[in-house]
């Protein structure tokens with residue numbers, strides 16, 4: 001079992017109501033992200049209210065793929081709809097996962113500032129790639145206030161990026177950007193913008209989890225986000241970094257994040273309590289590092 005990390009900002013992304021209930025009862029969790037692709041559009045207001053009622057901050061993680069053929073509201077329309085409700089029903093943070101959404105959110109934020117309304121914190125996920133100084137500068141110019149540490153970098157490279165970060169400033173604030181470090185989660189190996197079901201029986205737009213067995217007889221979870229008909233194939237083993245303590249390149253204002261996808265409530269509680277899963281991967285984090 002791992003010692004709790006020194007960082008105070010502990011975030012969790014959830015993809016189901018069961019996971020949401022589990023993280024709401026965890027006092028260490030400070031912010032909960034609801035995944036846009038995993039809850040009905042009319043469920044977000046109540047979800048954010050519940051998170052606030054539990055004394056936590058709320059976040060919206062936007063969809064991984066946005067297409068004009070998507071059912072339901074576009075991300076832009078969903079944000080505008082959410083912001084029609086009073087504050088407890090709105091998220092404090094938006095987590096952006098694709099360049100398509102960067103533009104959508106920029107437009108939305110511009111509109112908020114024209115109406116002199118407070119804007120949410122803007123966090124970019126590791127899927128919006130900020131692996132070197134130039135890329136980070138660009139993301140900051142595009143409106144990122146917090147960046148997710150790239151999962152392709154090892155501990156040394158992350159530290160180097162952290163040092164270079166000190167010379168970078170979020171435009172308009174003069175402050176160095178904070179980082180979010182994913183310390184738990186099945187990492188996506190592939191995202192596919194095709195619906196698996198549409199080709200066979202037709203899609204019922206329900207989200208589900210399938211299994212794909214690889215040559216090594218490992219079961220890789222396939223998460224079908226059929227609210228928008230895209231899929232992610234996840235690594236069979238979750239990436240775990242939360243037990244690495246001071247080896248994690250964290251500054252006091254940074255946050256750590258657990259990305260829950262296929263876990264049930266018991267597993268969510270075990271992970272947040274610091275127990276290690278039976279099988280795990282360090283992904284790139286310990287590559288070339290002792």
Ligand SMILES: [Zn+2]
Nearest residue numbers: 195203226229
């Ligand atoms: Zn589908």
